[in-house]
Amino acid sequence: METNGRIPAEPVFLYEDVAGKIRSMIGNGTYRPGDRIPSIRGLAQQLRVSPNTVVQAYSQLENCGLVEARPQSGYYVRSAGREEPRRTPAGPAMEDVAPNDVILGDVPLTIMRTLADPANMPLGRGTPNTDLLPAAKLTRMLASESRRCGRQSVSYAPEQGLLRLRLQIARRMLHAGCSLSADDIVVTSGCVEAVTLALLTTCRAGDAVALASPIYSTFLKSVQQLGLRVVEIPSVPGEGINLGILEYAMKQTPIRACVTIANFNNPLGSSMPDDKKRDLVAMLARRDIPLIEDDVYGDLAFGPARPSCTKAFDDAGLVMYCSSFSKTLAPGYRVGWMVPGRFRTMVEQLKSLFNLATASPTQLAVAEFLDAGGYDHHLRSVRRVYARHAAQMREAILRCFPEGTRVSRPAGGFMLWVELPEEIDSLKLYEQAVGERIMIAPGAVFTTTGRYGNCFRLNAAFWTGEVERAIETLGGLAGAMAIP
Numbered sequence: 001m002e003t004n005g006r007i008p009a010e011p012v013f014l015y016e017d018v019a020g021k022i023r024s025m026i027g028n029g030t031y032r033p034g035d036r037i038p039s040i041r042g043l044a045q046q047l048r049v050s051p052n053t054v055v056q057a058y059s060q061l062e063n064c065g066l067v068e069a070r071p072q073s074g075y076y077v078r079s080a081g082r083e084e085p086r087r088t089p090a091g092p093a094m095e096d097v098a099p100n101d102v103i104l105g106d107v108p109l110t111i112m113r114t115l116a117d118p119a120n121m122p123l124g125r126g127t128p129n130t131d132l133l134p135a136a137k138l139t140r141m142l143a144s145e146s147r148r149c150g151r152q153s154v155s156y157a158p159e160q161g162l163l164r165l166r167l168q169i170a171r172r173m174l175h176a177g178c179s180l181s182a183d184d185i186v187v188t189s190g191c192v193e194a195v196t197l198a199l200l201t202t203c204r205a206g207d208a209v210a211l212a213s214p215i216y217s218t219f220l221k222s223v224q225q226l227g228l229r230v231v232e233i234p235s236v237p238g239e240g241i242n243l244g245i246l247e248y249a250m251k252q253t254p255i256r257a258c259v260t261i262a263n264f265n266n267p268l269g270s271s272m273p274d275d276k277k278r279d280l281v282a283m284l285a286r287r288d289i290p291l292i293e294d295d296v297y298g299d300l301a302f303g304p305a306r307p308s309c310t311k312a313f314d315d316a317g318l319v320m321y322c323s324s325f326s327k328t329l330a331p332g333y334r335v336g337w338m339v340p341g342r343f344r345t346m347v348e349q350l351k352s353l354f355n356l357a358t359a360s361p362t363q364l365a366v367a368e369f370l371d372a373g374g375y376d377h378h379l380r381s382v383r384r385v386y387a388r389h390a391a392q393m394r395e396a397i398l399r400c401f402p403e404g405t406r407v408s409r410p411a412g413g414f415m416l417w418v419e420l421p422e423e424i425d426s427l428k429l430y431e432q433a434v435g436e437r438i439m440i441a442p443g444a445v446f447t448t449t450g451r452y453g454n455c456f457r458l459n460a461a462f463w464t465g466e467v468e469r470a471i472e473t474l475g476g477l478a479g480a481m482a483i484p
Contacts, residue, residue, distance in 0.1 A: 161187025
């Protein structure tokens, strides 16, 4: 039986109230673009709330694009600069929302294979910077735990996963707003397996699935292989999936499940504020539609507070939470997990058909790292580096690319979404970049509709002199394609 429940509502409403006060003062001009707003400690004293409440409030304002944190300086009202996408380019109108068959042709599949080529600069891949991962410590723990546990390390783990690992995950999920027991969790071989299990559990061939557009390309491959159809719902910068259009689509089409990356979306990098997460969960629950949540980037917030997940607002067991340690610890270990809610029994049955069990040695090593390896310290270090790299790459793009280029400003993760002037074809830019051994992910791989032709995704996990020169090269190529 699932024991997930909401964290008590009062702190949520309290930080929303604090955020509302600052939002109102920005709206009426008390604080203008570029102005410094009160410090966390100062505002906490003024309003007689805890500093953590102010941290959560400022995090929400950051996600909405109203304020920004400046290292060693504080929080400031964001300027309405030219550089950020004002919208999701070429998003569908209400009447255009209809199910599409997913038929990935040769071009998208070739691009996906090329992005995985290690000989190319990996600016289009969704992989973490392996130089930042605790490889040496994990290797020692893998060896020591395999020796210590002996037979367990070479035996099949339970279908649900090793208990020690599930206990550690349950404790960590409190940071995301969830109160869980180890029994609520199923360990998987990465997050992709978790999402695939969720789709298999809730859908049958021919069913329609709603996804926020642009869409993580691996989701499209999964949907195609399962014979499902996709309903692309446009995203709102700073808010995630457009709830109004989702509501309209559900009235027009029987939708069997909705898939979202609510925190630091791939490819946009944007996050949903808590009130939108709550509204999304409630909207789907009224129709008894499962929500499949990929939260693989949730631990990589640039600010001091990790954002809540949509599962934190789930009272009906309809949110199927999926995540992994692939972006934070070790992509090669393939240790992921899910919280299937009311679908747990069926998920366990399907997993036993997929691979019987996730590898025992890597589960043992990750459990030990979570228990004794300083995971929080590691996250703080990685977050600082990714925040710095993202800022450096944004600055380089705005400096090197043609006038009219816009770049997302994520508050976590390591993805940047670049919107070029409309006359520039990102697929042609990709083709020219391949000749320079530079990989970008053009907008064509994130949709079934042909939209986002002037957009592409970049991986900001890496920043070196070589990467900076690659951005300068890309900017030169794009500039040559721009209309004078």
